[in-house]
Amino acid sequence: MTSDPQAMDDDRPLTKSELTRERILDSAAKVFRRQGYSAKLSDIAAEAGLQAGSLYYHFDGREALVAEVLHRGTAMAWARVRKALAALDDEASDIDRLRTALAAHAAAVLERDDYPAAHNRIFSMAPDEVRRTEIAHQKAYGDDLHRLFEAAIASGELRDDIDAPAVRMLLFGAMNWTSEWFDPSGHRSAADITDQLITMAFDGLRPRD
Amino acid sequence: MTSDPQAMDDDRPLTKSELTRERILDSAAKVFRRQGYSAKLSDIAAEAGLQAGSLYYHFDGREALVAEVLHRGTAMAWARVRKALAALDDEASDIDRLRTALAAHAAAVLERDDYPAAHNRIFSMAPDEVRRTEIAHQKAYGDDLHRLFEAAIASGELRDDIDAPAVRMLLFGAMNWTSEWFDPSGHRSAADITDQLITMAFDGLRPRD
DNA sequence: GCCCCCTTCTAATTTTGATTAGAATACCGA
DNA sequence: TCGGTATTCTAATCAAAATTAGAAGGGGGC
Numbered sequence: 001m002t003s004d005p006q007a008m009d010d011d012r013p014l015t016k017s018e019l020t021r022e023r024i025l026d027s028a029a030k031v032f033r034r035q036g037y038s039a040k041l042s043d044i045a046a047e048a049g050l051q052a053g054s055l056y057y058h059f060d061g062r063e064a065l066v067a068e069v070l071h072r073g074t075a076m077a078w079a080r081v082r083k084a085l086a087a088l089d090d091e092a093s094d095i096d097r098l099r100t101a102l103a104a105h106a107a108a109v110l111e112r113d114d115y116p117a118a119h120n121r122i123f124s125m126a127p128d129e130v131r132r133t134e135i136a137h138q139k140a141y142g143d144d145l146h147r148l149f150e151a152a153i154a155s156g157e158l159r160d161d162i163d164a165p166a167v168r169m170l171l172f173g174a175m176n177w178t179s180e181w182f183d184p185s186g187h188r189s190a191a192d193i194t195d196q197l198i199t200m201a202f203d204g205l206r207p208r209d
Numbered sequence: 210m211t212s213d214p215q216a217m218d219d220d221r222p223l224t225k226s227e228l229t230r231e232r233i234l235d236s237a238a239k240v241f242r243r244q245g246y247s248a249k250l251s252d253i254a255a256e257a258g259l260q261a262g263s264l265y266y267h268f269d270g271r272e273a274l275v276a277e278v279l280h281r282g283t284a285m286a287w288a289r290v291r292k293a294l295a296a297l298d299d300e301a302s303d304i305d306r307l308r309t310a311l312a313a314h315a316a317a318v319l320e321r322d323d324y325p326a327a328h329n330r331i332f333s334m335a336p337d338e339v340r341r342t343e344i345a346h347q348k349a350y351g352d353d354l355h356r357l358f359e360a361a362i363a364s365g366e367l368r369d370d371i372d373a374p375a376v377r378m379l380l381f382g383a384m385n386w387t388s389e390w391f392d393p394s395g396h397r398s399a400a401d402i403t404d405q406l407i408t409m410a411f412d413g414l415r416p417r418d
Numbered sequence: 419g420c421c422c423c424c425t426t427c428t429a430a431t432t433t434t435g436a437t438t439a440g441a442a443t444a445c446c447g448a
Numbered sequence: 449t450c451g452g453t454a455t456t457c458t459a460a461t462c463a464a465a466a467t468t469a470g471a472a473g474g475g476g477g478c
Contacts, residue, residue, distance in 0.1 A: 016445085017454075036334045038246065040435065053437080054456050062436070095415070114383060122331065123388055125245045145286025166405045167414065169390050170383040180333055188375060190297045196375045204413025205376065206304070207368045226425075249465065262467080263426050271466070421478085427472070434465085442457070448450085 010162045021058045024048045029114035037125035065128045073103035073119025077108040106175045110190035120176040147171050230267045233257045233351045236353035237274050238323035246334035282328025286317040287350045311401050315384045319399035329385040
């Protein structure tokens with residue numbers, strides 16, 4: 001919302017205060033990801049090496065912190081998707097573009113990015129007004145992905161009897177829910193999970209002849 | 210945990226006190242489903258037509274209420290799955306059994322059952338000890354479903370190159386996450402969503418020749 | 419009708435955590 | 449080094465919600 005470093009185009013080095021602000025946001029994302037919405041401000045402050053009261057110099061309060069973590073969560077996943085798509089060859093098929101987009105979103109949720117993962121855990125408990133704003137943001141992201149589905153259906157690379165918005169939400173669910181069970185220190189990598197999802201989604205679990 | 214009416218085998222009519230206890234649990238499931246973990250005890254009490262303090266006659270406190278709603282959430286989804294499987298013809302193929310199980314789980318989450326839906330929303334915020342107990346319960350359910358996957362793989366009805374536990378969690382995620390976005394009053398029915406999921410999971414989004 | 423105990427209520431009390439106010443400290447430019 | 453502003457800390461204060469204590473109500477058995 002306020003100063004999204006990814007979003008501004010100058011690369012003036014951040015001031016000390018801005019650095020602290022970033023550190024607080026990163027801490028908030030990490031703590032929200034781990035503890036969910038009920039994380040205490042004092043935990044977030046401790047993670048950032050501050051006292052709880054000091055957060056108020058940088059943010060109006062808990063709600064403002066939540067709002068910015070949510071906003072960045074969507075923005076970061078979306079940015080990763082855009083970046084992955086931009087790196088594709090222009091010749092890439094519609095279905096490859098879709099596959100790439102899903103893989104990028106999954107990577108954002110599964111890997112080191114705390115913001116998208118935190119987003120998934122706290123979005124539904126955020127106060128109404130914060131949530132309303134964020135819904136608009138998510139809708140823009142969803143619409144963006146929707147175009148990829150439409151293109152792939154139009155070119156015959158996806159079956160035309162699917163309800164694309166429903167399928168998109170189901171796939172998002174599969175990816176977002178990994179926050180609840182995926183253990184990065186286990187024997188499966190994030191890439192393994194992503195492969196399983198993409199294989200299942202596009203080719204199905206039944207053998208193809 | 211304590212008195213699970215589905216689990217006891219006599220059908221002695223419930224006493225007045227037991228009826229109230231059930232009413233409180235139903236209210237808790239409904240309110241947790243709607244508001245998430247931060248739902249206030251006073252909201253739950255109001256839903257049950259009581260004052261907040263009165264809950265303590267029936268439960269030790271908030272934590273006990275959470276624990277029982279969680280336990281019932283898993284138990285109810287599992288029971289629906291078992292029941293659906295039991296209704297199948299003995300001739301049913303492995304893949305039909307799997308399809309039936311997934312559809313039953315999806316129905317439990319998407320339809321009128323407040324307990325499974327509440328489970329999905331509050332599980333991750335429950336206090337550690339409550340969560341630990343519930344994890345064991347969920348594991349038993351997961352193992353039960355795992356056998357269906359193994360059977361279907363063994364009989365060649367599912368591809369043998371999938372990581373069944375990962376796929377199972379991804380499918381659970383797709384279903385469980387519907388709590389976050391599915392609107393029963395919208396134009397799509399719960400059955401529509403289930404169909405989309407099952408079609409995608411088994412046949413894939415790409416056209417089959 | 420009266421008594422007793424089960425159930426619920428009302429009105430504190432406690433706990434927890436967000437927020438604020440003002441004091442202390444750190445940093446930066448002159 | 450000094451002065452002043454920026455940043456952080458400490459120590460209240462406030463508010464919300466859980467929990468507890470004891471009073472009140474109500475219904476069935478005598």
